Every structure is written in C-alpha cells, then in structure tokens.
Amino acid sequence: MFFIFCPLLNLGHALKRGIIRRRMNDKFLKPYNPAGTESRIYDLWEKSGYFNPDNLPARHKNPFCIVLPPPNATGTLHIGGSLMTVIQDIIVRYKRMVGFKTLWLPGTDHAAIATNAKVEKILYKEEGKSRHDIGREDFVAKVEKFVEENRGALRHQISKMGTSLDWSREAFTFDEKRNLAVRTAFKKMYDAGLIYRGTRIINWDPKGQTTISDDEIVYEEREAKLYTFKYSSDFPIAISTTRPETKLGDTAVAVHPDDERYKKFVGQTFKVNFAGAELQIKVVADESVDMEFGTGALGVTPAHSSLDAEIAKRHNLPSIQVINEYAKISLPIPGLEGEKTISAREKIVDWLKKEGLLIAEENIVQNISTAERTGGIIEPLPKLQWFVDVNKKVSERKNKSLKELMYNAVASGEIKILPERFDKEYFNWINNLHDWNISRQLWYGHRIPVWYRENDTYVGVDKPAGDGWVQDEDTLDTWFSSGLWTFSALGWPEKTPDLETYHPTDILETGYDIIFFWVARMILMSEFILGEIPFRTVYLHGLVRNERGEKLSKSLGDNIDPVSIGEQYGTDALRMALIVGVGPGSDSKLGNDKLKAYKNFANKVWNIARYVLSQENQGELKKELVEEFDTMAKDITVDMDNFRFYLAAEKIYHYIWHRLADEILEESKKDPSLLPTTYYLLQNSLKLLHPFMPFITEEIWSELPIKNKKMLMIENWPFDSAQGKPV
RNA sequence: GCGGGCUUAGCUCAGUUGGUUAGAGCGGCUGUUUUACACACAGUAGGCCGGGGGUUCGAAUCCCUCAGCCCGCACCA
Numbered sequence: 001m002f003f004i005f006c007p008l009l010n011l012g013h014a015l016k017r018g019i020i021r022r023r024m025n026d027k028f029l030k031p032y033n034p035a036g037t038e039s040r041i042y043d044l045w046e047k048s049g050y051f052n053p054d055n056l057p058a059r060h061k062n063p064f065c066i067v068l069p070p071p072n073a074t075g076t077l078h079i080g081g082s083l084m085t086v087i088q089d090i091i092v093r094y095k096r097m098v099g100f101k102t103l104w105l106p107g108t109d110h111a112a113i114a115t116n117a118k119v120e121k122i123l124y125k126e127e128g129k130s131r132h133d134i135g136r137e138d139f140v141a142k143v144e145k146f147v148e149e150n151r152g153a154l155r156h157q158i159s160k161m162g163t164s165l166d167w168s169r170e171a172f173t174f175d176e177k178r179n180l181a182v183r184t185a186f187k188k189m190y191d192a193g194l195i196y197r198g199t200r201i202i203n204w205d206p207k208g209q210t211t212i213s214d215d216e217i218v219y220e221e222r223e224a225k226l227y228t229f230k231y232s233s234d235f236p237i238a239i240s241t242t243r244p245e246t247k248l249g250d251t252a253v254a255v256h257p258d259d260e261r262y263k264k265f266v267g268q269t270f271k272v273n274f275a276g277a278e279l280q281i282k283v284v285a286d287e288s289v290d291m292e293f294g295t296g297a298l299g300v301t302p303a304h305s306s307l308d309a310e311i312a313k314r315h316n317l318p319s320i321q322v323i324n325e326y327a328k329i330s331l332p333i334p335g336l337e338g339e340k341t342i343s344a345r346e347k348i349v350d351w352l353k354k355e356g357l358l359i360a361e362e363n364i365v366q367n368i369s370t371a372e373r374t375g376g377i378i379e380p381l382p383k384l385q386w387f388v389d390v391n392k393k394v395s396e397r398k399n400k401s402l403k404e405l406m407y408n409a410v411a412s413g414e415i416k417i418l419p420e421r422f423d424k425e426y427f428n429w430i431n432n433l434h435d436w437n438i439s440r441q442l443w444y445g446h447r448i449p450v451w452y453r454e455n456d457t458y459v460g461v462d463k464p465a466g467d468g469w470v471q472d473e474d475t476l477d478t479w480f481s482s483g484l485w486t487f488s489a490l491g492w493p494e495k496t497p498d499l500e501t502y503h504p505t506d507i508l509e510t511g512y513d514i515i516f517f518w519v520a521r522m523i524l525m526s527e528f529i530l531g532e533i534p535f536r537t538v539y540l541h542g543l544v545r546n547e548r549g550e551k552l553s554k555s556l557g558d559n560i561d562p563v564s565i566g567e568q569y570g571t572d573a574l575r576m577a578l579i580v581g582v583g584p585g586s587d588s589k590l591g592n593d594k595l596k597a598y599k600n601f602a603n604k605v606w607n608i609a610r611y612v613l614s615q616e617n618q619g620e621l622k623k624e625l626v627e628e629f630d631t632m633a634k635d636i637t638v639d640m641d642n643f644r645f646y647l648a649a650e651k652i653y654h655y656i657w658h659r660l661a662d663e664i665l666e667e668s669k670k671d672p673s674l675l676p677t678t679y680y681l682l683q684n685s686l687k688l689l690h691p692f693m694p695f696i697t698e699e700i701w702s703e704l705p706i707k708n709k710k711m712l713m714i715e716n717w718p719f720d721s722a723q724g725k726p727v
Numbered sequence: 728g729c730g731g732g733c734u735u736a737g738c739u740c741a742g743u744u745g746g747u748u749a750g751a752g753c754g755g756c757u758g759u760u761u762u763a764c765a766c767a768c769a770g771u772a773g774g775c776c777g778g779g780g781g782u783u784c785g786a787a788u789c790c791c792u793c794a795g796c797c798c799g800c801a802c803c804a
Contacts, residue, residue: 031764295804299804305804421732428729428799428800428801432800585732587797588739593753594752597766598752604763604764606766607763615763638743653751661764665763
C-alpha cells in the first residue's frame, strides 16, 4: 500500500500545486478588482472570529482597547466618520499584529437632540405635523423605528471600511444596559450632590422647544441696532440696548459705583410707564457695569439675561418674565401681548420715537446665539431645570470638584491629548465652565430617573413602589449618556470581566470638534463614577473637506459617500487617501487625484505579487536587502507607536513602489539570485501594509505558498519594538 | 479681549527632537506600447520654505516682529 501510494501522493501534490498556481495566475492576470474581493475577505475575517479578542491565539495576552465613538443613528456614515473608522482600524490592526489582546468595540449613538430634530423634520415634511400634534408615545415609536432602520445601514457602511470591530459586543447608547448605566450614574451623582434641580436662566431654543447647554450654542455675527433711550420722560438715566422688547421686564438700572454721573440716583426707585408696562426701576451700583459702554448705565432684565440675573441676585431684585417659550411677549399688555419679539421690538421703538424718548440709534455688529441643531435664535429664559454642579467639592474624590478632576486628569499627564495644542483649549474651556444643564424637553432620550408625588420627590434607578408616582417629563442631554460610553459599553454598572480587563481604554480617537461635548464629559464621568481616567491617549483628527477645501455639508448636497467611493476606487485606496499626509488635528482635503493615486498603488502591489509569485522563491536571502528592510520596518514601527500613521503609510508606500518594485524587482530580472529575497520582501511588506490596506494584502497573502499559514490579520508584525529587533 | 493654527514646486500637502544637494501625489515636458503592471517605466523642468530681524558652526525647523488667511473661547448694554 505504502509503496503504491507514495508516488501517487507526490503526484497529487504536484497536481494540486499546479492547479493552485493556474487559479492564482488567472486572478492575477487582470488588474486588481476590489469590488470582487472586499466582501469576500471581510466575510473571511468575520468567520475567523478574530475580531473578538477572546478568540485570538494565546500570544495575544496584554489587553488593548478602543471604543468606537458611536456614530449618530440619525443617518448615514459621512466621510468624517469613515476617516475615524480608518484611523482606528489602522491602530487596532497594528496592535493586534503586534500581539495585543485587541478589542475594538462598536456602537451607535441615539443622539437624542439630533434624532428628535431629524424625525420632526421628516414628520413635518411628510405629514405636515409637529411632534405635539401626534403626542409623545406615537412620536417616540416613530423615532425608534427610524433609528432601528438606520442602525442596520450604519453597521453595513462601517464594515465596508474594512473595520475589524467586534460586532458581538455591539452597544447602543439607548439600549437596556446603557439606560441602566444612565440611571445609575444619575442617582450616584445626585447622591453626591452633583446633580440638582433649580430655576436658572437657561438657553431656550424656541425652534426645538427645548433648553440646550452652553456648548450647543453657535455664535453668528449679525448687524443689529443699538438703541439709546429713557424709559420715560421723568426717568433721569438713559440706557442702551439691542433688545428694547425685553425692557418690559426691567426692574433696575445698574451703574458703576464710581460713576460720578449717576452716584446721586443710586438707591432710588422710580415708577415709570414703559410702553404700557408699569415698571419700578431701582438704581443700583454694581462693579460689573462698564462705565465706558453706551451711557454707562445698564437696564437690568433679570428674566432674560444671565448677567442681569446675577446683578439681580446681588441686589435682591425681582424678576419679570416678558417672553415665553414661543419667543412671544407673554405680558398682558394690549397691543404687545402675543407679539413675536421682532415685531414687539418695532412697536416699542415706534412708541419711543413717538414719545420722544429715543436718543440714539446706531448700527453695530452683534454676536447672536443660535442653536447648533435647529438654527433657532436662543432666548434666555428662567426655567426649572436639572444641572450638574461643576464646582462642588466631592468628598469621595479627595474633595475635588468636577472641574478640578477634569483639569487634573490632563494637567497631570495621565491623559495625553494629541496634538498637544488642544490642551490649552481644553483648559480654557474648563476655566470658563458653568453648571451643565442636562435636562431637555425632548421626547426621545433617556428619561430623567426622578419621580414626583404631591410634595415628594424620589430619585432612583427604578420607579418607587406605590401608586401615584409620576416620572419627570424631561429627558437627558445626549452627552450625558455619551459621557459614560467608555465604561457603559463595557458593561458598567455590572462588574463585567470586560470592564475589569479593558478599562481605562487605551486610545480615544475622535474629531477635534467634539473635544468639549464629548471628550471632556467622558473624563468628567469616568473620574467621578469610577475614580479613574476613561482613556490614556486622545487622538484628535480634523475635518475632511472637499477638493475646493470647503467644509462638507449635507444640506449643500456635496456630501461624499464613502461607500460609493470605496466601490469606485477600492476601500484600500480610500483608506490611504484619507490617511496619508494627514496629521492629528489638521483638516484635510479629499479629491479624485489622491484616490486615483492609491487605486493605482493597489494595482501596483497586485502586480508585484503576480510577478514575484510567478518566479522561483526558494533560496538564499540577500543580507543587505533584508537589513535595509528591517531598518525601514523599525522606522515605521516607531512611527506607529508615536501616532504618526500618516508618515508610516507614506513610507511603506514609497518603499514598496519605488524601492521594491522599481529597483529590487528590476535588478532581479538581471540577477535571478535576488528572487528569493524579493519573495521575502513582498511577504514582509504585506505585513507592514496590512493595517493601511487590509483587503488587498489579505487577498495576496491568501495566495502565498506558506505552510500552516495564519491569516495576515493575526500574523506577527515584522518588528518588535519592545525587543528593538526584527521578528 | 485671551488663546491657537496655517503660509514650502503650477495645484494639494508632507517634512517627527535644528544637521549633507528640501520631498510626495497630481499636473507639465522628453522618450519607451520592453513578456509584473500604460492603473506602467526611464528621464526632466519647476522652490530666496509669506516679508524682515535675531540665536547658532549650521534654521523650512528655535526666538522676535510685520502681513495675509483660518479656528477655539470670552464679551456682546
């Protein structure tokens, strides 16, 4: 038997090899076809199970973790989102190859305010109705349906980028577990005295019908008129304002204590009739008044300006609300009640002119506050809301306030922000930080875990026992749940093995535009709730702009769809085009030239493989060429370890094309003794290139004649930076 | 008002801690349709590294200053 089988076996081997070679050559005869390759390769990766760190081979011991900044469930992945996934996938694939037990955890964000706004828009467009027309329950159901549809599409788009995410751990900021995390966090903060309810001047968005935080305000410069006038002919002091309609709620005029012009009036109260409103105006002296501005006297409107509210508090002045939630006059004054602020302003200016009270009218440029999501003009209003106290000292955190905890995490160097210049912006933001308004009058979002019954208030993780408890109507700022993301995604408040293993996470990679919204809030939450940092390094990427350098905006219709670009040029090419030459924090431009260049590069790599694999590959290696490669591999490894992916990508590109292909391969045509070396160099170059161009490298790798071959995605990185030598 | 960034080849941008003749992609020009690749190859032109001053043996790189563009925060009566 043995005697007969042996030659047969050999023949079988030879035949098999011949078949493999012929099949391979067929594939390699045509230019690289990403469309036909990418989904097949992605399936292979998923089936391998290696996206899940639990399935990685034994050498992957030390944990490494990135949580994906969850894209908004409102819509489709935009090009900025794909830049984010590409940078992270590069890091994660590199770390996995190096030998870390690598977890990259995916998720989506319910993005309360954005999703509300989006569905409200759709509802209005399709049915001509507002959310109030259909009611809370129906509206929330509509939003949930919308979100579910979008989440599936998002998952598909994200995986199209080649992302090696562990989908088995996917989380959603508004699923059961995350909702429990939010309620638990709220309760914990409330108990520590960090969350309180109070009436403050808040930013009201009349368009979105909700309060928003200071960070959700976008300032726009607009032309405005500054009016100088007296309330009435018998009032001694003139004041200036751009908003005469708010003056219906004035209760004082504030002057500087050193202002000689007005000293004699300080302490006096005047009764005036201002445009139909009976006002009692007290003259007070306050340091905050700028003597140089306008008349040096400030009409104090405690209900509609936070600065004025502070003055009012110091001088114990009453507050009269003039404007309601619909940005209309709420005072019962004939001719003004129910008027929009702008028309009320015109009427009052007319009245001032008629009465001869208007002293001056000048054009100025003013910063106007608008709501980031809806564009509505912000109306400062007094309202009962929930806040996070950022200045209160927390006993269980060494008597530090949230501000201090946030500040120290970065100032101590425990958290490193890249690029470093964002440190200053971060510190500056903290120094100007006020209490965080976390309640929203939106319907979709985490409901505030507070219940009321008559005069009782209950704050807890679950509804209290007994009848008659009514839950607070408001929902939480979406960034409240986002702030918990690094640990809620890992299973907190449950003490999960994942939480134990992977928190603090290693890198937080996101756009610099949400450093305050999100990065700072995550530090706040993690520092208070867990008493540790949420991540060690923050890597901030910039905006992707179009070829003309303009900011991409969906409304202008020039949004670049990453999936269709991937289909057109290949995802590997898109990844390179997004990453090469783009350092942290700097904006980049994506144009066809760049995409074409890397599509060509993919084809180049393809043809190198085709040529090398058609040649002899057994034999001695040329020592100098191996050493040269090792030097480059070391250089690239140092770049990778120092977050210079943009340089590393360029270096491997340059080596493969202009050194390996143009010089070494050409030389090997004259000197066939180099052929085994070219095979060796190709093999190792594929490893270095894999984090950047995972699809084509894995595809070529699958054709290499290696015994007991592993997938390229878990191959050893060719340089060991810990040992300082080639692997 | 406070803080930050950018200005390098025709275009878009790299240039890591100061160190030989400053790089890439695209574009231009001249060749090559050679059996890995025309999605290619060989070659070539093109830069007082925004202006000025300083430190240094040496500056695109560090310091000062001026100009233009951009961004964040604050003010906004």
